[in-house]
Amino acid sequence: MSSATSGTPLYRRSRIRHAVAAALAAAAVLITTACSGTAGQTKDGTTAFQLTDKTPDATGDVDSFTWSIFAEPASIDYAHSFDYPPNQILANVCESLLRWNPDLTTSPNLASSYTNPNPTTWVYQIRPGVRFHDGTTLTADDVVASLRRNLAPETASVWAYPFRNVKSVDRTGPLEVTVTLTQPDSTFNKYLAASPGTVESAATLAKSGQDYGNPQTGVNCTGPFSFDSWTSGQSLTLKRFDDYWNPALKAKSGQVKFVFLADATTRVNAFQSGEVDGGWMVPPNAYAQLRDTQAGTLYFGRNTTVADEVVSNLKGPLGDARVRRALLMAVDREGILKAGAGGVGEVAHSLVTDNLWKDAPDETRDAILKDLPKHPYDPAKAKALAAEAGVNGQKIVIAISPLDSQTTIITQAVSQAATAIGLKPQIESLSAEKYTTLFTDPAAREGIDLFLTFWYTSITDPLDMYGSLQTGAFSNYGGWSDPAFDAAVDKAIGAYDPVEHTAANAEAHRIATRELPWLPLYTQPVSVFLGKRITGVQPSIAYLYYPWAAEIGAKG
Template sequence: MPSARSRATRTQTTSRTPLTSHTPLTPRSLRAARLRRAAVGGLAATAVFLTGGCSGTAHPAKDGAAAYTVTDRTPAPAGDLDSFTWSTFAEPASIDYAQSFDYPPNQILANVCESLLRWNPDLTTSPNLAASFSNPTPTTWVYRIRPGVRFHDGTPLTADDVVASLRRNLDPAVASVWAYPFKNVKSVERSGDMEVTVTLTQPDSTFNKYLAAAPGTVESAATLAKAGKDYGNPQTGVNCTGPFSFGSWTSGQSLTLKRNDAYWNPELKARSGEVKFVFLADATTRVNAFQSGEVDGGWMVPPNAYAQLRSTQAGSLYFGRNTTVADEVVGNLKGPLGDARVRRALLMAIDRKGIVKAGAGGAGEVADSLVTDNLWSDAPAATREALLKDLPKYPYDPAAAKALAAEAGVAGQKVVIATSPLDSQTTIITQAVAQAATAIGLKPQIDSVSAEKYTALFTDPAAREGVDLFLTFWYTSITDPLDMYASLRTGAFSNYGGWSDPAYDAAVDRAVDTYDPAGHAAANAEAQRIALRELPWLPLYTQPVSVFLGKRITGVQPSIAYLYYPWAAEIGARG
């Protein structure tokens, strides 16, 4: 999966201010290369019928795609466990929350460190280390810190710890990968014994939401000061407040967490004495480890293994809520794709249903937007209904697409499609896009590069020179479409093709400035309409989160929130 969210570079940018010299690039860009290693070759179109979940939403087979079920919660545990083993596709570079913007470190830290707010598996937000919060003025957020919480070393949580933790995201010397959510922060101050006040330079409708993800992480101020630049490495680990504490880290092999028996929240007290994360880069090895029972579970199951794991006696495969859309990024607006008609024609000529069937194992849906439907949950019903009617649609129609491209006079012109041969899902998508380009009269050239060079497409403008298209899997870390649409504002670092539209920028700015749900949703909807009319990125499909649970364990709530929610605490023994 190339650049699984090569959003990986998104949060380093600002929607209002230029990229600064200290903006970090490398940690997040690592996700691009790592995610491509998460899938294996030989994807097949398979039917996926899931059982065993307590609740969920069925997606019946249609248009050649397989049936699958989105499960809200797996069966409740019958008891506790001494330990279980979990696989990740890569070893974290660090577990410093300010440098963690990748699946391996975030899924580990979600169980060790906690944020002021909590992003729940149903994609709602609730209080966490902040027992309550208020927004007395458009530029002021006040957080009441929960009393009685202790760090893993036994010291009490204080307002000073919160201040020190949040301020790290503002410190150029730290170069936090989460600088973007703090773009409008003027100050973070202790305003009471257990109170912290954040003052903004302007209203920001997403700031508070981001504090339910890694940007809101709270670490011991004393630990941060003592560890310095060694914070989060295998020798020092971390000292937070979550249901598990850092145990040990054997570089190149595994990382172990231990249950925090003094954890403050009885509802999320860990059911297992420890969790051992093993680093298995090869997808086939991971699937074999599931089958043999050597590993009890793992997120991000390779799509070509869906059928195999559906029928295994070793455990169960589940799907959950996601906020990810696979997109083809238009990286060059000076070539033939600079004409919006050609971009529309290309999207109409891509067999997106075929991609879902062959590339995503049949578990997914053709995307009509750059964001998933569940991100509009806070919008008024009238807005949600209007969105269904107002969105431009691009049904598969190669003949009409060819005619539209002919109007633009681009027949015979070359387009370069960058890819990296690290997984078959990427190969299938790239071939389908190349076929579509040929169908509308263009001459596609597939440029296959190394993982490192592919990653550079998301971090280095020079690497994108001469590249017309490249693939990303883009998810959001909050339940708000603005997390995506701010990324395409003029000057945003992740606006990789340099697309610019004044009306779009104005809509994004209104969404940022507006706290009122109706007004915020209306501004987001306007930005979405413009983006889908102009197509600076081409939406391909959405797919659910996947997770495999071996026959020993159960209890997890499948959801993209596993990157920030203490999912491992809910896993216990299967009856």
């Protein structure tokens, strides 16, 4: 399912995070000014970062702005867009039935309302009067054609997983679509706020065929911007769609030009010079520099990403959960944060971020977060636990594609921890292309014990992570299997009641945190830089699906 973009390794299952730093020296903890939110704290109480819910409102429109992006998309076909470059563009051009908001809530969008009359039926009322960029009107037939693409084997959609329980997608009225499931699935409707719920013109899909989403054909959707042009190797331009249906998100800029800047230093220099007006995923080694610049402002926002070491070989010494626990306890995760992430982030105690429990009942949320096995940094205890499990000089192989110092620092720290508990680590450096195949080809993982991923979710539900670790799941790269975990995930998927859903999710959460099929390292906030002439964006991981560029306008 995973693919490389412009020769860079992708560090996630199929929307794998590209590690963005160019060269990191050990960094001091940063203090970053922001508008609102909560501050992360280091052990000595120093503020490391602060989350911003919303940057200052725009005071007016701008003719255009230029945005940096670290790689050129391979395609902007929504069925093949599962990574940062294509999704941050498509979020402004194509829309889904529902909308994932920057505060991680979900609301109606192209579907003005929906009902769930029984556990296996979802009925969507399609918003009337919405126009595609070619001027044609949205109908139920367009929704049916768009959703069915994810079911068609010939499409090879990277979003097939959310549709695994879909039996049929049917037009049941001029502006009504009914989805019938084979079994209850509490996540299906949530996924329709992300790319799985994207709606494209049925006529455009039929006309474009295999060329849909490429530089020549582009796309024809309903968002606040329309596709304008794509110069391969250089840039992609969007223009404001004046007939956009939602006045609250009408674009404040006449044009957005995305420029492809693969080199991190080049991107930072472009921020400083004003050559580009902004960009997501700021290189961590530039945080201090961009905090103090007169060229603009650095912001941090909500994220659902966890940096993990994937345990990809359970036949070796890491097959024993005690060894996995010992290794995690021997990793200096605070040190990694300071040296590899500019001091901006928090040590991760599980495979999902705390904000994914946003929809859990208030009375249980705190208990869920507290009732977890902890693996604090304790090299002496870790070594003793490893010895108890029979560790005595066994070799493990840690894969890396060292495109930047952040990934190198992480890998070296994990290697040092392995040595500290009595293992003999070997770091194997892979090319970008070979590293990417670790996420797609089991044969490529032969002989590899650990590899790094930056894993984010596309819905506000831990199941987006834990469903990937069920027995036999494509993204269960180590082949880990735990019957109790599988049962808990199945129960959570089938439970629509918030209390039952949360309880089952919490059980899966406890098992995964205890057994550690992957080793959680740290979380980082979303980063975004805005030049001095623009403002209005809401910093959040939702930028991958929410029309963030529409809110950017002139800074007063």
